[in-house]
Amino acid sequence: MLAFLLTLGLMLLIVIAVVYAERKVAAFMQDRMGPTEAGPHGIMQPLLDVLKLLQKEDIIPTAADKKLFSIAPILVFVAVFAGFAVIPLAPAVVASGIGIGVFYMLAIISLDVVGLLMAGWGSNNKYAMLGAMRSVAQIVSYEIPAGLAILAVVMVCQSLDFQEISFQQGALMNQFPGLEYEMNWLFGIEALGINTTTIGGITTWNIFRVPLLFVAFIIYFIASLAECNRAPFDIPEAESELVAGFHVEYSGFRFAVFFLAEYAMMVLVCLVAVVLFLGSWNTPLPNIGPFSLAYWTSGTVGELSGILWGAFWLISKTLILLFVQLWARWTYPRLRVDQLMHLCWKVLTPIALAVVLGAGIWRLLMVG
Amino acid sequence: MYRHKLRFAKLATSVKESLKLGTTIKYKTGFWSVVKSLWQGAALTIRHFRNAKNRRTPAYVSDENYFKQPDGLVTLTYPYEALPIPDNGRYRLHNEIDDCIVCDLCAKVCPVNCIIIESVKATEDIGTTSDGTKKRLHAPVFDIDLAKCCYCGLCTTVCPTDCLTMTPVYDFVEVDIKNMVYHFTDLSPEEAEEKKQLLAKQQEEMAAAKAAALAAKKQQG
Numbered sequence: 001m002l003a004f005l006l007t008l009g010l011m012l013l014i015v016i017a018v019v020y021a022e023r024k025v026a027a028f029m030q031d032r033m034g035p036t037e038a039g040p041h042g043i044m045q046p047l048l049d050v051l052k053l054l055q056k057e058d059i060i061p062t063a064a065d066k067k068l069f070s071i072a073p074i075l076v077f078v079a080v081f082a083g084f085a086v087i088p089l090a091p092a093v094v095a096s097g098i099g100i101g102v103f104y105m106l107a108i109i110s111l112d113v114v115g116l117l118m119a120g121w122g123s124n125n126k127y128a129m130l131g132a133m134r135s136v137a138q139i140v141s142y143e144i145p146a147g148l149a150i151l152a153v154v155m156v157c158q159s160l161d162f163q164e165i166s167f168q169q170g171a172l173m174n175q176f177p178g179l180e181y182e183m184n185w186l187f188g189i190e191a192l193g194i195n196t197t198t199i200g201g202i203t204t205w206n207i208f209r210v211p212l213l214f215v216a217f218i219i220y221f222i223a224s225l226a227e228c229n230r231a232p233f234d235i236p237e238a239e240s241e242l243v244a245g246f247h248v249e250y251s252g253f254r255f256a257v258f259f260l261a262e263y264a265m266m267v268l269v270c271l272v273a274v275v276l277f278l279g280s281w282n283t284p285l286p287n288i289g290p291f292s293l294a295y296w297t298s299g300t301v302g303e304l305s306g307i308l309w310g311a312f313w314l315i316s317k318t319l320i321l322l323f324v325q326l327w328a329r330w331t332y333p334r335l336r337v338d339q340l341m342h343l344c345w346k347v348l349t350p351i352a353l354a355v356v357l358g359a360g361i362w363r364l365l366m367v368g
Numbered sequence: 369m370y371r372h373k374l375r376f377a378k379l380a381t382s383v384k385e386s387l388k389l390g391t392t393i394k395y396k397t398g399f400w401s402v403v404k405s406l407w408q409g410a411a412l413t414i415r416h417f418r419n420a421k422n423r424r425t426p427a428y429v430s431d432e433n434y435f436k437q438p439d440g441l442v443t444l445t446y447p448y449e450a451l452p453i454p455d456n457g458r459y460r461l462h463n464e465i466d467d468c469i470v471c472d473l474c475a476k477v478c479p480v481n482c483i484i485i486e487s488v489k490a491t492e493d494i495g496t497t498s499d500g501t502k503k504r505l506h507a508p509v510f511d512i513d514l515a516k517c518c519y520c521g522l523c524t525t526v527c528p529t530d531c532l533t534m535t536p537v538y539d540f541v542e543v544d545i546k547n548m549v550y551h552f553t554d555l556s557p558e559e560a561e562e563k564k565q566l567l568a569k570q571q572e573e574m575a576a577a578k579a580a581a582l583a584a585k586k587q588q589g
């Protein structure tokens with residue numbers, strides 16, 4: 001229960017921060033000022049927007065399929081929020097530390113698509129319908145390269161448990177039950193003879209441990225942009241052609257839920273990227289000789305210091321990735337549908353397959 | 369200048385080449401050029417993002433930076449900041465009624481007839497304007513309908529005492545259009561009525577005096 005409230009609170013907090021950041025970042029990139037009136041520097045703007053949305057009338061179109069229409073936003077939100085359950089926030093803090101976390105995550109996030117389709121179909125509106133169709137086509141397609149990229153990580157780490165994958169990527173590895181005698185080698189290759197188990201820091205992050213996973217990271221990041229319908233892959237919501245896509249008929253509370261789910265999804269995919277590729281809650285600073293920077297900035301597992309340091313590193317890395325998402329949105333124009341599918345099926349998927357193959361070979365080298 | 373020429377020459381040769389090959393100008397493709405162009409785009413937006421700490425200042429029009437857009441945010445937070453108005457700008461009219469001699473010139477010249485003046489002759493001495501012209505008329509009504517005004521400024525040029533001027537105020541929106549009519553008279557309706565009666569009385573007296581004088585003349589004659 002505590003973990004539930006904590007996760008919900010944290011998610012809402014980050015979402016609010018991201019909504020505010022989005023408006024400010026967009027404004028600054030376009031030489032504008034963004035919100036300035038509500039609170040100092042407009043900091044209250046997202047909160048007041050949500051309050052405003054909650055006060056609005058909840059309109060259900062007469063021609064809509066009422067059941068689908070009203071369940072859809074809840075389904076979308078639940079799917080995204082359930083994904084947060086398996087994300088480790090710190091060495092000892094995870095809402096649900098199940099052994100098949102990665103698998104569960106991929107499965108539960110896919111439910112999102114059903115919600116979107118229900119919203120689009122149930123609205124009985126051609127824009128919503130088009131948006132939902134595009135959205136489903138896009139998300140289903142991009143799940144393949146994203147899934148393959150994640151598969152590469154799973155093959156390298158030999159685990160579906162987010163917490164185990166996190167421990168593997170830092171100097172605290174040997175404190176995870178089951179990993180007591182594991183070793184980390186530079187680039188994962190024992191033959192090089194450089195033991196990084198106690199060096200930790202960035203040298204044990206997955207993208208550094210197995211440089212091939214950097215390609216997987218790029219693929220995953222691009223695919224995750226598409227999965228949360230962010231520009232340049234925002235054709236399902238394309239304001240300029242589809243008005244707002246699948247949620248065009250929604251208002252008030254239901255719209256707020258969609259809005260929240262969308263931003264929560266952004267946060268979630270960034271968290272997953274950080275956990276799988278960028279060292280999770282581990283510090284980026286390595287132990288160098290007498291300066292055990294990694295230990296100093298990690299705290300003790302299971303104690304408050306460990307939780308605070310872990311949460312700090314995880315959240316700051318996530319915020320950086322979120323900034324990159326915003327940056328991409330306000331830089332790149334929207335892709336055409338054919339370009340989108342071309343990118344997915346003819347570029348990302350083959351490369352992801354090659355990465356999976358490469359990751360397998362690398363794993364063999366790691367075993368020695 | 370030289371660089372432009374060079375660029376033009378390059379463009380010309382590339383156009384010639386493409387004509388020779390019978391193709392249109394090709395888009396660059398290939399992995400690295402795509403990565404490069406993606407990076408260029410990202411660098412452009414991040415540059416604007418980093419420059420966002422600079423802001424446009426409310427500079428006067430004669431400032432040399434007025435037309436140059438320096439780096440950073442271009443917006444001014446309007447009600448709090450505003451670009452200064454040029455001195456010869458034509459905005460809301462103001463009439464300094466103490467200096468007005470109610471000559472009606474402005475009302476006559478106005479192309480849209482938005483100035484309404486009623487005048488009443490003064491019975492006693494009502495002083496002079498600040499430039500020394502003697503005032504002889506009261507203005508119980510001096511209305512300018514700024515909703516009709518086209519801000520041509522003709523009325524300010526004809527005004528002999530320079531009491532009708534343009535002010536730098538341009539933000540005077542109203543919810544009710546009737547509020548766009550500005551009343552400049554310094555007389556309350558009661559005072560105006562009083563002045564009218566005084567004038568009527570004076571005229572009556574004068575008429576009576578005249579009649580008396582005429583009668584006296586007749587008797588003599």
Ligand code: SF4
Pocket residue numbers: 461477478479480481482483512516517518519520521522523524
């Ligand atoms: S500015 Fe022109 S239109 Fe306006 S009151 Fe004067 S003469 Fe009339």
Ligand code: SF4
Pocket residue numbers: 463467468469470471472473474475485523526527528529530531532
């Ligand atoms: S022209 Fe000037 S002095 Fe004459 S009535 Fe108009 S405002 Fe008064």
